[in-house]
Amino acid sequence: GAVVSQHPSWVICKSGTSVKIECRSLDFQATTMFWYRQFPKQSLMLMATSNEGSKATYEQGVEKDKFLINHASLTLSTLTVTSAHPEDSSFYICSAPDGQQRGNQPQHFGDGTRLSIL
Amino acid sequence: SQQGEEDPQALSIQEGENATMNCSYKTSINNLQWYRQNSGRGLVHLILIRSNEREKHSGRLRVTLDTSKKSSSLLITASRAADTASYFCATDASRNTGFQKLVFGTGTRLLVSP
Numbered sequence: 001g002a003v004v005s006q007h008p009s010w011v012i013c014k015s016g017t018s019v020k021i022e023c024r025s026l027d028f029q030a031t032t033m034f035w036y037r038q039f040p041k042q043s044l045m046l047m048a049t050s051n052e053g054s055k056a057t058y059e060q061g062v063e064k065d066k067f068l069i070n071h072a073s074l075t076l077s078t079l080t081v082t083s084a085h086p087e088d089s090s091f092y093i094c095s096a097p098d099g100q101q102r103g104n105q106p107q108h109f110g111d112g113t114r115l116s117i118l
Numbered sequence: 119s120q121q122g123e124e125d126p127q128a129l130s131i132q133e134g135e136n137a138t139m140n141c142s143y144k145t146s147i148n149n150l151q152w153y154r155q156n157s158g159r160g161l162v163h164l165i166l167i168r169s170n171e172r173e174k175h176s177g178r179l180r181v182t183l184d185t186s187k188k189s190s191s192l193l194i195t196a197s198r199a200a201d202t203a204s205y206f207c208a209t210d211a212s213r214n215t216g217f218q219k220l221v222f223g224t225g226t227r228l229l230v231s232p
Binding site: 004006034041042043091106107108109110111112114 | 149158227
């Protein structure tokens with residue numbers, strides 16, 4: 001079945017560092033990918049929709065200059081947390097719908113990245 | 119917030135028992151999906167039910183959808199310890215935007231004891 005690979009799975013870094021998270025679709029092309037943030041024991045909150053070859057669409061309240069998204073190819077989207085601070089510590093998850101069909105399709109999720117900012 | 123709500127927030131049962139989780143949402147939808155998340159991992163798709171469907175089965179899973187009440191339920195029959203996880207419903211209400219944008223419920227943490 002379709003697989004989405006997310007890397008790294010775990011990052012610990014100092015405050016002020018920028019951190020890049022990669023999301024790859026391994027056996028299918030993904031013109032659209034989604035980035036979520038999840039706090040402990042809470043649900044997933046959509047941060048942005050990543051569109052191949054164009055600008056990402058950010059949800060209300062998400063700072064686009066803080067969370068830079070690049071979707072340069074049909075199999076790779078990256079999320080860069082710039083100048084990270086302790087409050088950015090969270091679990092970040094990406095997903096992608098399979099194939100070119102629109103609507104009524106499940107999404108495939110990466111295994112998530114746990115980001116800890118000291 | 120457009121986020122859906124699930125209840126119970128947590129459910130603890132014994133192996134062999136059935137587990138029922140409920141989901142309520144706020145807007146008209148194209149479909150509703152259920153996902154499972156093991157601790158510290160990504161989500162795994164379980165089942166998708168379209169807005170014109172009322173019930174769907176997949177193995178030990180049974181999902182119902184009542185669009186008039188904007189609610190859905192997930193039933194896991196003959197539960198196993200390996201079913202221990204968090205379960206989330208997610209609704210797709212995207213309009214004319216192509217790919218779906220999912221809104222997740224608050225989740226139910228299921229603990230199945232041997």
